[in-house]
Structures are given as structure tokens and as C-alpha cells.
Amino acid sequence: MSETETEILSHDFYTRERWNNWINQVKESGFEFKESDEPQDKDSAVFINMEDDIILACLKVVAKFDKKLISAESALRLISQIKDIALEEIDHISDDIDMMISSMQTSLIGTFAAFECYIKEDFNKKARIPTLLKQALEAEAAENIEIALDKVAQIGALIINGRKLPDEILEDIPFGFVAEWMDGIDSIAAAMMGSDSYKNDEADDES
Numbered sequence: 001m002s003e004t005e006t007e008i009l010s011h012d013f014y015t016r017e018r019w020n021n022w023i024n025q026v027k028e029s030g031f032e033f034k035e036s037d038e039p040q041d042k043d044s045a046v047f048i049n050m051e052d053d054i055i056l057a058c059l060k061v062v063a064k065f066d067k068k069l070i071s072a073e074s075a076l077r078l079i080s081q082i083k084d085i086a087l088e089e090i091d092h093i094s095d096d097i098d099m100m101i102s103s104m105q106t107s108l109i110g111t112f113a114a115f116e117c118y119i120k121e122d123f124n125k126k127a128r129i130p131t132l133l134k135q136a137l138e139a140e141a142a143e144n145i146e147i148a149l150d151k152v153a154q155i156g157a158l159i160i161n162g163r164k165l166p167d168e169i170l171e172d173i174p175f176g177f178v179a180e181w182m183d184g185i186d187s188i189a190a191a192m193m194g195s196d197s198y199k200n201d202e203a204d205d206e207s
Helices: 005-009 016-029 041-066 072-086 095-120 129-141 145-160 177-193
Strands: none
Touching: 005 072, 016 041, 016 072, 016 095, 041 072, 041 095, 041 177, 072 095, 095 145, 095 177, 129 145, 129 177, 145 177
16 A cells, blocks of 8 residues: 555655764765875765765655655655755864765766756756756856756756666866756766666654
8 A cells, every 4th residue: 555645755765864874984084185196985975875865865856756646746855854964064073084074975966957857847848958057057157056057957857757867978077066966967967877676665753
């Protein structure tokens, strides 16, 4: 028997305790930037996993919305609750860790905007991703940050809707907000290419 909307909303899709557990893991990692040519994938894995955990929670919300088990209003409220937790200001840990968390949170701004855009159906399903990216970069160059974020959100909504993110599209983006937001969109694409168990998964009752 399927859950009612009230039952679904009583579950925790993401909790502050879960976020604090990740912050503790970050502290324990003792992450530092190293001046070497060696990749730091192992050292930075905790930040990647932390971001993926948030994205999967959002994908679970969207899965409930897609199945019409919850309304758009409820889905947006759940995404907003996750966003409030993930974007809260973090007390100083270390300069390097603070920088990594700040970068991740900037990426997540693009991620959350994409989920909101998808749920609101505020995007053109026939739009071309390269065109939207060009418009985002032009808006950022003109310091129209809200427009830039809106264009990135539309790209993310297309990805959530099933569009593939072109492999080469992230290669030549100049560093800036759009580049960081697009990292968040890339993380959505990567999460959706992995296991699709989130589509049938329940909200998390434990952290």
C-alpha cells in the first residue's frame, strides 16, 4: 500500500544531525591542500560524498513528486528544508576545510536552484544546454547573477528531467559562480547515472 502524503512528509529526507555527522567527518579528515602534482581525490572524498548525500536526498523528494505522491508545494518545502541545513554558515574549522565547504555550498546553490526549477516546471524541455550555458556566462559577465543562476537552474532541470550533460561542456568554463554552480549540476548528473534506487527509496529515518 502506498504512503499518503502526510506519511511521506512525516519522514526525514535529510536532518541537521546527518549534516553534523558529515561536519564531524570533515574535521576528522584533517584535510589540507597539498603543494604537489599528486591527485587529492582520497583526501577530498569526504566532501564529494557529503555533497552526493544531499543530492540523493533531493532526488528522493523528486521521485515522490514524480510519482504524484506529494504536491509541488510539499516537494518545494522539503527541498527548502534540506537547503536550509546544507547552506547554513559553518563555524571555523581550518582555512583549507573552510574553503572546501564554502566551494561545496556554492555548488549546491546551483543544485538546489535546479531542483526548484524542475519542481516548478519553470523550464523549456526543448532548450539546448549549450545555449543556456552561454546565456548564463553572458549574464555573469554582465553581473546579472540572478539571471545567470536561473539559466544554470534550467540546465539542471533538464538533467533531472532525463537529458544528458554533454561531457565536454564543463571544460572551458571560466572560473566563477557559473563554473561552481555547474559543478553542482554535474554532481546531479553523476548521481543519476549511478544507482537509481533513490526512485524507490524511502526517506531516511536515521542519520
